[in-house]
Amino acid sequence: MTSSAEAAGFWILAPIAVIAALGLLFARKAVHAALGVALVMVILGIFYIMQNADFLGVVQVFVYTGAVMMLFLFVLMLVGVDSSDSVVETIKGQRWASLLLVVGLAGLLFFTIGATVVDEKTVQAGIDKVVATNADPGNITGVAELIFGQYVWIFEVTSALLITAALGAMVLAHRERLTPRITQAEWAAKRVRDNRDVAGLPAPGVYARHNAVDTPALLPDGTPSSKSVSRVLVARDQVATTDSLRDVERHMEREIEEGGAK
């Protein structure tokens, strides 16, 4: 039977997990959705531990909240935290039709699965078996015996999946170097030969309050130098404006003028 502690834990944590899972669906920002998933994964890990599957619970937290979620967040950072889904419907009425089907399927699954009556004795026998296995060969040893005994073939076949994934990542993302790499000496020689930026590109601006790479240096006439910031930042429109710097400058000029007038 379910102990009262387990029941209390379940009824506290399960609603939180459901809310977090709904948050995944309805969150406007991708980061919030990812955090919702992380919460669901942690709570699932706690459930596993409550069900005497210690190893599975810890692995759940490690692998999903640790590795998989971090991967999600990396991708989010690459795509851009601010980017949100387009909500324009390409097929008219798709949203209502899919909502209808989703509610229908959810209701159908909810009522059929919910109507299931599970035999108490079978469940108790299963729990007893888990407790006995945890006590004698131990939780981890028990899992190992299953993986390397009964399920060894599936375990080995999974390696084909991993190799395919690695190979596919190489094919789709790795760009083979087709031309020899240009050395620094060759770059320098090329600069002198072309007589352009012989001394190298100007460094970003260094000011009293800003010295980041997105702050352009100012030319003698006060206009920002486009050469001093990376063209990637320019393309992404992430270059800081220099107006505020000019404001400080103007303020100082005014003070000097006022001082001179006195």
Add this chain to the structure above:
Amino acid sequence: MTAAVLPALSNLSTLPAAFQASEVNYVAVMPLFIVFVTALIGVLVEAFMPRERRHRVQVSVAVGGLLAAAVSIFWASSNLGLTMGLSDGSTNRSLFALAIDGPALFLQGAILLMGILGVLTMAERFGGVGPDAFTPSGASTPGSPVETAATRAGALTSEVFPLTVFAIFGMMLFPTTNDLIGMFVALEVLSLPLYILTGLARRRRLLSQEASLKYFLLGAFSSAFFLFGTALLYGYAGSVYFGDLSSAISTAPLAMNGLLLPGAFLVFVGLLFKVGAVPFHAWTPDVYQGAPTPVTGFMAACTKAAAFGAILRLAYVGLDTARWEWSNALVIVALLTMVVGSVLSVTQTDMKRLLAYSSIAHAGFILVGVLAFDRTGVGAVLFYIVAYGFSTIAAFAIVSLVRQNGAEATHLSQWAGLGKAHPVAASAFAFLMLAFAGIPLTSGFVSKFAVFSAAVGSGATGTVLAVVGVLCSAITVFVYARVIVLMFFSEAPAEKVEVVTPSAMTTFSIAIGTLTTLALGVVPASLLDLADRASQFVR
């Protein structure tokens, strides 16, 4: 310390033995092993072989390995039975991951032979450095200078060959697995390389990449359905093995059916997605059109074989005792698949999309055979898979040869008058069209006759299915006849469309595909007999 350990030790005798290793019949699983090792060798070749020799070596490794595996099936066929697992002495259950039986070995052999033809068409170079159908640099942006530089520098994507062999490994495993978890892993092993291969076309790359993404996303959804169903069925039976599932259905209380029915349906959704059955077919036309044409042919033939093998095993071994609960849903799916596939193929203007809808219709016809629920049905399905597979690989290989300005001419209007300029290719294609339509003296007629007669023999529902099947065949006859008329009795378009002269490898696979279509139409007895003898599942 010692005192605390001692009581635990005394308990040991009452618990099961500490560790039981899997029993493996290595001869029975030899074909699978050989294909897996071939794929691994392919990966190593990719890593260490200089670029100039890579293509030749990769093709030889892949074809050699697949041939060796096909030969080893003869030895495996004398070692039928369950393997790769253990017998649980205390409960008298057999927990085996693989079922080496007639349908499994028949489909393994079919997938290997069709896979060899697929690899040979993929290897077509037309005098270039790398395979002609695949982009030289999958990582470059379509149309970018990097792509042009890669072409000029002689880059090639020879990774497609190990990927294909991995896909073949998964396909061979799919109808062989005897449990739901293994089936899920096999589903992923066969799908993942296909997702990648779909996105690597040399021409119209954006279309290809879109197809790949679409296939991947929808495939991931269908895998999730399969997994959800697996979880429910595990909750129902307490085991993932088909044998346990089948016996649990006959013994479990009725109150548990709330887990059985959704579980069975969701697992079927995952499998029906792979064969492109309506309403899970939406990916088929887009993916067939976007994928490199040799990959489309390979995918159409071999994925269908593997997925129908898995459906057969699930329907006949795992969920057979609950047949009355789910067969009506499958009947509706089969009806929809036949009708939608054949009606929509009428409106197509692109050759690859037309063949895609035709493959949907064929999936419906094969489902009719599955729903016969007896040994003749299994034999008919096995025969149909082979007949359709060989024809479709040849058909797509011919599509890849028809070019206009170097690009594949897939629009129907471009095929007008092809029969006058290129009678051999057009006649072969016309013959394959007749086979798809199910005209006598082609394999298509024999296979349709086999599945429909099996369906009629199974009862009233089967008769209805067979009648609808015959009507839908009549609709598709119109589609194929229109293509033939277009090729032989229409004026050629103003801009010249040519049929490129292929290398010996593509010629070989087109010839074998077409000749098999003819041979199975004229003398089908030997293969029908083999399929019939191979139609017994082991439990």
